[in-house]
Amino acid sequence: MSECNRVSAPEPAPTIPAAAAHTMLTCFADLSNQVPAAHRHLHFSERVAEDRSTQFFITVNRQRPRLYDPDEPPAIVTRQGRVEDWTIENRSTEVHAFHLHQLQFVVVEEYGKRTHDPALRDTVVVPYWDGKSAFPHITVRIDFRDPETVGTFLYHCHVLDHEDGGMMAKIRVLPR
Numbered sequence: 001m002s003e004c005n006r007v008s009a010p011e012p013a014p015t016i017p018a019a020a021a022h023t024m025l026t027c028f029a030d031l032s033n034q035v036p037a038a039h040r041h042l043h044f045s046e047r048v049a050e051d052r053s054t055q056f057f058i059t060v061n062r063q064r065p066r067l068y069d070p071d072e073p074p075a076i077v078t079r080q081g082r083v084e085d086w087t088i089e090n091r092s093t094e095v096h097a098f099h100l101h102q103l104q105f106v107v108v109e110e111y112g113k114r115t116h117d118p119a120l121r122d123t124v125v126v127p128y129w130d131g132k133s134a135f136p137h138i139t140v141r142i143d144f145r146d147p148e149t150v151g152t153f154l155y156h157c158h159v160l161d162h163e164d165g166g167m168m169a170k171i172r173v174l175p176r
């Protein structure tokens with residue numbers, strides 16, 4: 001019998017204890033309903049350098065676009081215990097995937113329209129700009145309330161070439 005014809009017994013479905021499932025659902029709904037303490041605006045952008053290589057940036061609006069440098073101070077400083085909305089805009093003509101370490105978020109708006117997606121994520125795709133319409137943008141609601149999430153973390157594009165090309169920055173979460 002070949003590998004393809006072999007039929008294995010189905011694995012039993014994993015079960016989530018009722019109490020844990022209830023806590024998870026409450027947690028998702030709870031984050032969507034929180035009033036954010038801050039609303040930040042960031043954008044993805046790219047630039048072709050003199051040597052023809054592409055430079056990749058993730059920038060807090062009104063800050064200077066910078067390639068990631070581990071010696072630079074964090075681009076964002078916030079405090080544990082808060083909930084924040086971040087709008088992430090794509091000003092480039094290719095897709096980027098916003099990824100945040102250590103923290104979780106829900107998507108609350110796509111292109112300025114309210115979404116009702118309860119999924120707790122650490123990554124979201126921001127569609128490419130077509131070169132003429134408004135920049136595509138996604139708003140996420142980030143949860144800084146977990147006492148464990150204090151310290152300095154990275155956020156970056158999850159496309160490896162872009163991350164390696166500079167599209168990464170630091171956030172520092174101060175204790176409450």
Ligand SMILES: [Cu+2]
Binds near residue numbers: 095096158162163
């Ligand atoms: Cu990217």
